[in-house]
Structure formats: C-alpha cells, structure tokens
Amino acid sequence: MISIQSLNKDFGAFRALSDINARVEKGEVVVLCGPSGSGKSTLLRTLNRLEPITTGRIEIAGVDVNSRGVDINKLRQKIGFVFQQYNLFPHLTALDNIVIGLTKILKMPRDEATKRAMALLERVNLTRRASNYPAQLSGGEQQRVAIVRSLAFQPEIMLFDEPTSALDAEMIGEVLALMRELAATGMTMMCVTHEMRFAREAADRVWLMEKGKIIVDTDKAAFFNSHPNERVQRFLSSIN
Amino acid sequence: MWQVFSENWEFFLLGTYPRGPIGGLAMTLIIAVVSLAITFPFAIGVALLRGSKSVWVRRACEAYTTLIRGCPLLMLLLWIYFFLPQLLGFPLSPFTTLVIAIVFFQTAYLSEVIRGGIEALHKGQTEAALALGLKRWMIIWKIILPQALYNVIPGILNQFTSVIKETSLAYVIALGEVTYSASQVNGILMTRPMEVYMVLAALYFVLCFSLTQIAGLLDRRIARNRSAVR
Numbered sequence: 001m002i003s004i005q006s007l008n009k010d011f012g013a014f015r016a017l018s019d020i021n022a023r024v025e026k027g028e029v030v031v032l033c034g035p036s037g038s039g040k041s042t043l044l045r046t047l048n049r050l051e052p053i054t055t056g057r058i059e060i061a062g063v064d065v066n067s068r069g070v071d072i073n074k075l076r077q078k079i080g081f082v083f084q085q086y087n088l089f090p091h092l093t094a095l096d097n098i099v100i101g102l103t104k105i106l107k108m109p110r111d112e113a114t115k116r117a118m119a120l121l122e123r124v125n126l127t128r129r130a131s132n133y134p135a136q137l138s139g140g141e142q143q144r145v146a147i148v149r150s151l152a153f154q155p156e157i158m159l160f161d162e163p164t165s166a167l168d169a170e171m172i173g174e175v176l177a178l179m180r181e182l183a184a185t186g187m188t189m190m191c192v193t194h195e196m197r198f199a200r201e202a203a204d205r206v207w208l209m210e211k212g213k214i215i216v217d218t219d220k221a222a223f224f225n226s227h228p229n230e231r232v233q234r235f236l237s238s239i240n
Numbered sequence: 241m242w243q244v245f246s247e248n249w250e251f252f253l254l255g256t257y258p259r260g261p262i263g264g265l266a267m268t269l270i271i272a273v274v275s276l277a278i279t280f281p282f283a284i285g286v287a288l289l290r291g292s293k294s295v296w297v298r299r300a301c302e303a304y305t306t307l308i309r310g311c312p313l314l315m316l317l318l319w320i321y322f323f324l325p326q327l328l329g330f331p332l333s334p335f336t337t338l339v340i341a342i343v344f345f346q347t348a349y350l351s352e353v354i355r356g357g358i359e360a361l362h363k364g365q366t367e368a369a370l371a372l373g374l375k376r377w378m379i380i381w382k383i384i385l386p387q388a389l390y391n392v393i394p395g396i397l398n399q400f401t402s403v404i405k406e407t408s409l410a411y412v413i414a415l416g417e418v419t420y421s422a423s424q425v426n427g428i429l430m431t432r433p434m435e436v437y438m439v440l441a442a443l444y445f446v447l448c449f450s451l452t453q454i455a456g457l458l459d460r461r462i463a464r465n466r467s468a469v470r
Binding site for chain 2: 074076077079081085089091104149
C-alpha cells in the first residue's frame with residue numbers, strides 16, 4: 001500500500017530524513033515512535049506531499065506521490081491526515097467542517113453531504129454537537145470531528161500525527177478508542193505517537209526512528225517483548 | 241456655534257439638495273462608502289498577490305504599495321485631475337476623480353491590513369485544507385479569506401475613518417461635500433469663521449469617533465472569540 005524507497009529530505013543543510021526504505025501493507029497499523037526531532041512527523045508529512053522530498057520515491061497504492069503528472073488532490077482524498085492541533089476550521093460548525101469537503105471536492109449535493117456527515121458524527125457520538133463551532137468543543141471532541149472529517153472521503157489510508165499530544169489526559173482515551181475501532185475495521189494506518197498503550201493494543205508493527213533514520217522496523221510482539229536492540233530498551237525505559 | 245448650525249443645518253448635512261445637487265455631510269458619506277466599496281475587492285486582490293508564487297508579481301505589488309504610501313493623497317488627486325482626462329481623452333467629473341484617487345490610495349493601505357489578517361492565520365489551516373484535497377483557490381476563498389477578513393474587521397473600520405477624513409480633499413476640486421459646504425457658509429456669513437469651522441470639526445468628530453468606538457468594541461469581541469479557539 002505504501003512503499004518508500006531511498007527517501008532523503010533536507011531542510012537546508014540539515015538532513016531530516018536519511019535513506020528511508022520501508023513498506024506498509026494493506027490493513028497494517030504501523031506506529032512510529034522515537035525521540036522528538038527524529039523525523040517521525042516529517043516522514044508522515046512526506047506521504048501526502050505536505051512536505052516535498054529531496055530525493056527518493058514514495059508510492060501510495062502504486063502511484064508515485066511526487067511525480068509531476070499526479071493529481072495530488074485526488075490522491076490526498078485517499079489519504080486521511082489527522083493533526084496534533086486538530087486544525088478544524090474555526091469559522092465553520094462541526095457539521096460544516098465535514099460537509100465542506102464533500103460538497104466542494106466530491107461535488108455532492110448538500111443534503112446528501114449533510115446526511116453522510118451526520119452519520120459520521122453519530123458514529124463518534126457527537127450528533128448533539130453538530131451545530132457547535134470548534135471553539136465550543138473540548139479537545140477530544142475536536143479531534144474526533146477531525147478524524148471523521150477525514151473519514152468522510154472513505155480514505156484507504158489514515159495518517160495520524162501525534163493525535164493525542166495536545167489533549168488532556170482524560171480525553172486521550174476517547175480518541176484512542178476511536179483509533180482502535182478504526183484499526184479493527186482493517187484500515188491501513190500510520191500513527192506517530194508516544195502512546196505505547198495504543199501501540200501495544202492496536203499496532204501490527206512498530207518503527208523506531210532516530211536522527212532521520214528508521215533504526216528498528218519490527219512487529220509489535222518483538223518490539224515490546226525484550227527486543228535485543230539496546231536502543232529499543234533505552235527508548236522504552238525513557239518513556240515509561 | 242449652535243446657532244450657526246441650527247440656521248444652516250440643511251446646507252451642512254445635504255448641501256443644496258433637494259433644490260440642487262446633493263452635498264454636505266451626505267456627499268462625504270457617499271464618497272467614502274463608494275470609494276471603500278471599490279477599494280475592498282482590489283485590496284483583497286493585492287493582498288493575495290503579495291503571497292503569489294511569482295517573484296515578479298510579488299515585487300510589483302510591493303512596489304505599488306511602497307510608492308503609494310510614500311506620496312500624499314493631495315498630489316495623487318491633482319495628478320489624476322490633470323493627467324487622467326488627457327490620457328483617456330474625455331473629461332472626468334470631480335466625483336469620479338476623487339473616487340479614483342481614494343481607491344488608488346487606499347488599496348495600498350487596506351491591502352496591508354488584509355495581508356496582516358492572512359499572515360496571522362495558523363498555517364495548520366492551509367495544511368488541513370490541503371490534506372483534505374481542496375484546490376488552492378478554494379482554500380483561499382472558503383478557508384483563508386473568511387477567517388482573515390473577520391479578524392481584520394476593526395482594521396477595515398479604522399481605514400474607513402481615514403477615508404472619511406480624506407474626502408475633505410474634495411474641496412480643492414470644487415466637489416460639494418461637507419468641508420466645501422462649510423466654506424460656503426463661511427463665505428455667506430463672513431464674520432463668524434470660528435463658529436463655522438467648529439461646526440465642521442464637530443461633524444467630522446462625531447462621525448469618526450463613533451466609527452472608532454465600534455471598531456474598538458468589535459476588536460475586543462473578536463479577541464475574545466479568538467482566545468476561545470485556542
């Protein structure tokens with residue numbers, strides 16, 4: 001589903017991503033972890049071309065993301081992206097945050113779009129919040145709206161960039177529950193997170209990054225059950 | 241002062257209307273509203289073009305704003321009054337002349353205000369819209385501009401007070417707005433210039449003061465809404 005080949009990304013003289021080679025199969029849930037500044041978010045952002053790459057190749061469902069001919073907006077509809085800061089549109093209601101994409105991008109009639117958006121809000125128990133503005137919602141509610149806003153396009157891949165880092169402790173659970181539920185439906189997912197709870201419960205694989213490189217790419221069981229790599233041990237002890 | 245106003249209030253507020261053309265404070269307001277209405281879309285355009293991908297477009301817009309901000313409106317008005325009819329080959333009414341001058345002048349200032357509003361937005365807004373697959377112009381139209389313009393409503397209102405004061409330059413091209421009315425009243429009374437021009441000052445003050453009060457009110461309310469967002 002996702003294939004990354006010899007990917008390099010520079011910010012000026014700083015090499016943010018260095019010779020990344022990796023694959024994600026359909027239906028896999030991959031958790032990216034590592035110390036801050038290791039390039040996790042940058043890697044995630046190159047996948048839907050929010051961040052241009054320096055050299056290398058990224059293929060999503062067989063399409064070269066960075067080729068000139070690619071219809072990037074079409075491709076982005078297949079890739080849901082969830083931000084740390086939710087990034088809901090503050091001038092639109094929760095409902096309209098979802099509807100705007102459906103009517104403007106998919107050219108769906110407004111009532112059909114509203115129906116689909118309401119169904120999504122119901123899925124995350126937020127129908128009563130439909131006409132509220134983002135500022136009136138809690139962080140957890142905002143993030144759940146942001147997640148279903150991406151799901152409205154029925155994407156094939158969901159990317160999460162530290163989805164719970166900006167949330168108060170009591171709201172992390174509701175967002176992780178939604179993500180677990182999504183993982184259980186067979187969605188291909190990549191998630192940058194420090195929540196090892198989520199990794200233990202829902203991940204198939206774990207990538208550990210350091211200084212722009214993937215230093216460990218292994219399945220979950222191996223990662224958490226006395227992985228021989230001492231850097232994995234150091235990382236696990238540093239976050240616990 | 242009150243006597244001067246009460247005896248000549250129709251002339252101060254409406255000019256010779258309904259016997260002759262409309263003038264006075266009404267004309268001042270008409271010039272200001274018409275000028276600002278035309279300035280607005282141009283200012284949005286220039287503000288957006290300053291973020292253009294093309295260096296030349298960016299530079300051209302920057303040159304325009306820098307040049308305009310470095311020259312007095314009165315000079316601009318005289319240039320347009322004397323040169324533009326020659327270039328066009330037909331005469332322009334004083335009203336059109338003044339409106340063109342103010343639009344040309346204010347577009348530079350208002351575009352800076354709007355650009356400030358655009359640049360103040362969190363870049364996550366554009367990124368979220370891009371990640372959804374929205375096209376560039378759709379992002380500008382549906383996501384960026386509504387938020388940016390809302391945030392600079394007080395700035396736009398303040399600009400409106402500037403425009404009201406600038407309309408007084410109509411005096412030099414004999415367009416009958418409120419300053420012109422005052423000078424005519426003064427010419428008829430001959431002996432009470434102090435009182436006549438105090439009336440004029442009071443009229444401008446009431447108008448501009450109420451606008452800045454509204455701007456201040458909106459500014460506080462918008463700041464409150466914004467802090468609620470994050």
